[in-house]
Every structure is written in C-alpha cells, then in structure tokens.
Amino acid sequence: MTKQDVIKTDAVIIGAGPVGLFAVFELGLLDIKAHLIDILDRPGGQCTELYPEKPIYDIPALPVVTGQELTDRLMEQITPFKPEFHFSQMADSLAKTEDGLWRVGTDDDTLLEAPVVIIAAGGGSFTPKKPPIKGIEEFENTSVFYAVRKMEQFRDKNILISGGGDSALDWTLNLQPIAQSVTLVHRRDEFRAAPDSVNKMRTLANDNKITLHIAEPVALNGANGQLESVRLRSKTSGEFDVVCDTMLPFYGLTMKLGPVANFGLNLHENLIPVDTEKFETNTPGIFAIGDINHYPGKLKLILSGFHEAALMAQQAFRYIHPDKKLRFQYTTSSSSLQEKLGVK
Amino acid sequence: MRITVTDQNGTEHKIDALEGWSVMEIIRDHDLNIKAECGGCLSCATCHVYVDKDWLGKLHPPRDDETDMLEAEAFAIEENSRLSCQILFTEELNGLKLTLAPGTEKDA
Structure with missing residues (x-):
C-alpha cells in the first residue's frame, strides 16, 4: 500500500x-x-x-x-x-x-x-454486527466477510448470505450472476427490504437460481480459515449443513x-x-x-x-x-x- | 416496585422500577450492562431481553416494528424475546423477571 x-x-x-x-x-x-x-x-x-x-x-x-x-x-x-x-x-x-x-x-x-x-x-x-457463532473469528476475512468491497472476489464461489434486510437482499441479487451458488438464510419468511428486491429474490428462488432457507446459522465447519459448510437450524426441519466456501452475514450495524x-x-x-x-x-x-x-x-x-x-x-x-x-x-x-x- | 434482571454473566439484580419508564430505561438507569444504543427509538436491537415465561402473558404483545427489528438485528431469538425499550413499566409488572440477551453488552 x-x-x-x-x-x-x-x-x-x-x-x-x-x-x-x-x-x-x-x-x-x-x-x-x-x-x-x-x-x-x-x-x-x-x-x-x-x-x-x-x-x-x-x-x-x-x-x-x-x-x-x-x-x-x-x-x-x-x-x-x-x-x-x-x-x-x-x-x-x-x-x-x-x-x-x-x-x-x-x-x-x-x-x-x-x-x-x-x-x-x-x-x-x-x-457490522457479528453473529455470536462459536469460532467465527477463525474464518473472518478468509471465508467470512461482513461487507463486500470487490464483487469480483466472489466470482465462482459458493456463497451463503444470512440476514433479511436490504444488504442481504442486494448482495443476493448482485452476486447471483457471478457466483457458483447463492444460498440465502433468514429466520423467517418475511423480509425487511425494498419490495422490488424481495420480489426479484423470490423469482430467483422459484427458478432454482438461488436457494432460500428459513433458518438460523448455528455453526461453521472447516479448517485453517477455509469454510466448508454452515450448519443451519430450522424450526421445521431441525439442523442440517449447507455446503459453501463463503459466508456473508448482514445483521445491521x-x-x-x-x-x-x-x-x-x-x-x-x-x-x-x-x-x-x-x-x-x-x-x-x-x-x-x-x-x-x-x-x-x-x-x-x-x-x-x-x-x-x-x-x-x-x-x-x-x-x-x-x-x-x-x-x-x-x-x-x-x-x-x-x-x-x-x-x- | 421492583424488577429482577439477570445480566449476561448470570448475576441477578433486583432493581427499583418506576411506573411510566420503559424497562430499558430502568435497566440503564441502574448502570447494568445494556448498550441500548439507539436510545429507545426502535432502530437497533441492543436492548434485547428474554422475558420470564410466567410474565410473558402479562405484557402487551409486540408491535410489528418491534418484531421486525428483532428478526433483522437481534441474535439468539427465542419465543420470549422482546426489546426492553418497548415494554412500558406499570404497576401490574411489579416483580417482572427478565434476562439480558447476548449482544446487548456495552463495548468493553
């Protein structure tokens, strides 16, 4: 620099x-x-x-x-x-x-x-607020990012985005075309974001271009700062793992x-x-x-x-x-x- | 009149409560570890508490904007999660018990 x-x-x-x-x-x-x-x-x-x-x-x-x-x-x-x-x-x-x-x-x-x-x-x-997930620090700046500075960094990645506000929705929409896969995770099936963004996200989910889970991330799996999967907990289907190499949590500031x-x-x-x-x-x-x-x-x-x-x-x-x-x-x-x- | 607040370390505090104050203001006034950074204007979730199950039914239910804020910015939400700035203390709540949720701590 x-x-x-x-x-x-x-x-x-x-x-x-x-x-x-x-x-x-x-x-x-x-x-x-x-x-x-x-x-x-x-x-x-x-x-x-x-x-x-x-x-x-x-x-x-x-x-x-x-x-x-x-x-x-x-x-x-x-x-x-x-x-x-x-x-x-x-x-x-x-x-x-x-x-x-x-x-x-x-x-x-x-x-x-x-x-x-x-x-x-x-x-x-x-x-950015950090979700209180055990061991998240180990993955910060290698696999877990609280902001997107350069989109190109996320090309061909398998990305898990968590949150239900404008940041979560905007980055879901912006990264979907260049990522390998995008999974959006929110605690409930209602979003506090611009209605237009929510509609676009719903369309992508219906077309299977992104995956939407109504759940909460509870654990991260991986080694040496490299994320391999995120464990989600859902009220309806219990705990399950989603394979991903990148996580973007958006829970406000x-x-x-x-x-x-x-x-x-x-x-x-x-x-x-x-x-x-x-x-x-x-x-x-x-x-x-x-x-x-x-x-x-x-x-x-x-x-x-x-x-x-x-x-x-x-x-x-x-x-x-x-x-x-x-x-x-x-x-x-x-x-x-x-x-x-x-x-x- | 009093309320019982369990802090993030599990320590119980019995504190005096004034009618007409929000529960967040009561907790803050006693210098317990609550960030409450927006000051009660429902713009953050840093006054998140778990209300003792026995007391939950005695509170007025949350408005939509309180629920929205909890879902958007609080962590470890439970069925008994509330934002304490939205609970107005009244005589009927004398003895109220609640626990400060993770993520409400002031900066160290």
Missing part, C-alpha cells in the same frame, strides 16, 4: 454526524477550513443511519424534523465553507508531526495534517469506539473527558464534541453538541491563527460574516 500525499488543512473533524457538520459552520465563521472523515458513505451519522425517517422534536426552532432532513439542512448551511469529506473511511491513527501539527490517518490510507483535531464521533464507528481508544487520550467509560470552556481533551489541540465527550452535567443531545461546537471553535481559532485577535460578531449584523456565508 502506498501512502497518498498528505493533505494539509486547518481542522480535521472525525465524524460527519450533525455535530461534526455544525462544527464546520462555527469553524468556518472564524476562517477555519475543515476536512471530515466518516466510516459511513454519507453524512448524518446516527441521524441518517439509525433514524432517517424518525421525527426529532427538540431542535431549537424546528418543531419537527427527521434525521435525514436535519442532515440535509446542515449540509445546506455549511455549503459556503466548502468542507471536504472523506467517506467510507475510519480514522485509525493520530500522531504529532515534527512541525507540531496533528496527523490523522485512515484505514484507506488518507493522511491529513492540521493544527487541531475535533473528535465528533458520537457513539463510535458504525461496524452497531457503534464501537474503535481506534479512537488508542489515540492516547484520557477515557472515561469509553467517553472522552473535556473541559466545559473549550471542550478540549487532556491533549492540547485535540477537542471532543457531541455524544462522545463527557463532563459534569453532560446531556447527549444534538443541541448540546451544537453549543460545544461553537465554544470549541473559539479555542481552535487561537491555535490556528495565533497572531490574530478573535473578534466576536453576529451573523445578523456583521458584513464580513455575511460575506463568508455568501449572502452579501
């Missing part, structure tokens, strides 16, 4: 949820340019991953807004500041450079350098703190303690805002994260523009702020 050129910027924000997005705004007003990293492939964090269609009632001045609408509005609000996004990547390293900057690396080999880093990672990285735990920051029950003046961690130049931080009286509310972003930006300014005097202004009356916002 080759490391790409290092991207230099003012601030690196880890997490593109609502609080990370609003941090772009507060930093932008102070002439601080930001890059954001997120494990998901789109902005919004929990708002778009967990509850895009669900209403939120406690955003000031928005009596009701869905997770997706809130994200869309924040994206619109920060457009003037031209944030740059690095999606589908996990921030996995943090180190100080010889020039006194912070260098953040990702699992996709992106390297970013900035005087300040803002951790707005919410409940942590969204990672869960949040895990992940590599942030190894950044050398103080942690308190998987949260990052900060002060309540600057929302800075025990390491100067590293901030934590939103659900991931902890301080006396902390409430895990989006509106708390917005407040934290505003105060964080003040201190970030002092690091990034040490020779400039911080001028407090209102967007209502300041022509220079209005210029930045592109409304003047």
Whole structure:
C-alpha cells in the first residue's frame, strides 16, 4: 500500500454526524477550513443511519424534523465553507508531526495534517454486527466477510448470505450472476427490504437460481480459515449443513469506539473527558464534541453538541491563527460574516 | 416496585422500577450492562431481553416494528424475546423477571 500525499488543512473533524457538520459552520465563521472523515458513505451519522425517517422534536426552532432532513439542512448551511469529506473511511491513527501539527490517518490510507483535531464521533464507528457463532473469528476475512468491497472476489464461489434486510437482499441479487451458488438464510419468511428486491429474490428462488432457507446459522465447519459448510437450524426441519466456501452475514450495524481508544487520550467509560470552556481533551489541540465527550452535567443531545461546537471553535481559532485577535460578531449584523456565508 | 434482571454473566439484580419508564430505561438507569444504543427509538436491537415465561402473558404483545427489528438485528431469538425499550413499566409488572440477551453488552 502506498501512502497518498498528505493533505494539509486547518481542522480535521472525525465524524460527519450533525455535530461534526455544525462544527464546520462555527469553524468556518472564524476562517477555519475543515476536512471530515466518516466510516459511513454519507453524512448524518446516527441521524441518517439509525433514524432517517424518525421525527426529532427538540431542535431549537424546528418543531419537527427527521434525521435525514436535519442532515440535509446542515449540509445546506455549511455549503459556503466548502468542507471536504472523506467517506467510507475510519480514522485509525493520530500522531504529532515534527512541525507540531496533528496527523490523522485512515484505514484507506488518507493522511491529513492540521493544527487541531475535533473528535465528533458520537457513539463510535458504525461496524457490522457479528453473529455470536462459536469460532467465527477463525474464518473472518478468509471465508467470512461482513461487507463486500470487490464483487469480483466472489466470482465462482459458493456463497451463503444470512440476514433479511436490504444488504442481504442486494448482495443476493448482485452476486447471483457471478457466483457458483447463492444460498440465502433468514429466520423467517418475511423480509425487511425494498419490495422490488424481495420480489426479484423470490423469482430467483422459484427458478432454482438461488436457494432460500428459513433458518438460523448455528455453526461453521472447516479448517485453517477455509469454510466448508454452515450448519443451519430450522424450526421445521431441525439442523442440517449447507455446503459453501463463503459466508456473508448482514445483521445491521452497531457503534464501537474503535481506534479512537488508542489515540492516547484520557477515557472515561469509553467517553472522552473535556473541559466545559473549550471542550478540549487532556491533549492540547485535540477537542471532543457531541455524544462522545463527557463532563459534569453532560446531556447527549444534538443541541448540546451544537453549543460545544461553537465554544470549541473559539479555542481552535487561537491555535490556528495565533497572531490574530478573535473578534466576536453576529451573523445578523456583521458584513464580513455575511460575506463568508455568501449572502452579501 | 421492583424488577429482577439477570445480566449476561448470570448475576441477578433486583432493581427499583418506576411506573411510566420503559424497562430499558430502568435497566440503564441502574448502570447494568445494556448498550441500548439507539436510545429507545426502535432502530437497533441492543436492548434485547428474554422475558420470564410466567410474565410473558402479562405484557402487551409486540408491535410489528418491534418484531421486525428483532428478526433483522437481534441474535439468539427465542419465543420470549422482546426489546426492553418497548415494554412500558406499570404497576401490574411489579416483580417482572427478565434476562439480558447476548449482544446487548456495552463495548468493553
């Protein structure tokens, strides 16, 4: 793997949820340019991953807004500041450079350098849920995969896909034409996925182009990381083995703190303690805002994260523009702020 | 009023319960090991519990969206599986017994 050129910027924000997005705004007003990293492939964090269609009632001045609408509005609000996004990547390293900057690396080999880093990672990285099948770790990344990065990898394989949501259905449909065989396993004969995908899957099953089992995987058989069969348990026909060399379990995502735990920051029950003046961690130049931080009286509310972003930006300014005097202004009356916002 | 919660290690906890709270909130408030990461909006299955069979009939049955979420994202589902965020604690449930299911643990 080759490391790409290092991207230099003012601030690196880890997490593109609502609080990370609003941090772009507060930093932008102070002439601080930001890059954001997120494990998901789109902005919004929990708002778009967990509850895009669900209403939120406690955003000031928005009596009701869905997770997706809130994200869309924040994206619109920060457009003037031209944030740059690095999606589908996990921030996995943090180190100080010889020039006194912070260098953040990702699992996709992106390297970013900035005087300040803002951790707005919410409940942590969204990672696939692993089924509690004994010994599954032995097969991970050789025969068991929780995501499909390159379809070609699965050509001519005998694949068992488990799950009943959109991911399970989509990959059943996409891999069927190139795989040797596809077996779909779900606990019941109802699917929580796009109706069109379900219909297509049913057609393939009726035409014997895939095999559908209403069952649950309970054991994996094989050796040296190479899967040979999966034992299924069905309510009607008991336990039986399905021959396969590849298993793709899709049971949704869960949040895990992940590599942030190894950044050398103080942690308190998987949260990052900060002060309540600057929302800075025990390491100067590293901030934590939103659900991931902890301080006396902390409430895990989006509106708390917005407040934290505003105060964080003040201190970030002092690091990034040490020779400039911080001028407090209102967007209502300041022509220079209005210029930045592109409304003047 | 109290409920009895058996955690993932098999330890039994008798904890005070408040009417009008969800059972997930009661368990979380006592700092037991429950992830409950979506906070009760029925978007995950990390508050999955097994309800003691004697108590199952006293609960209102699950709505379709609770059943859907259990089937999609919970593991080791049994006949008595429920999402504890969807069980509203009332006086009638004084003494309720349940067990935290695998997959509900907070990150170590």
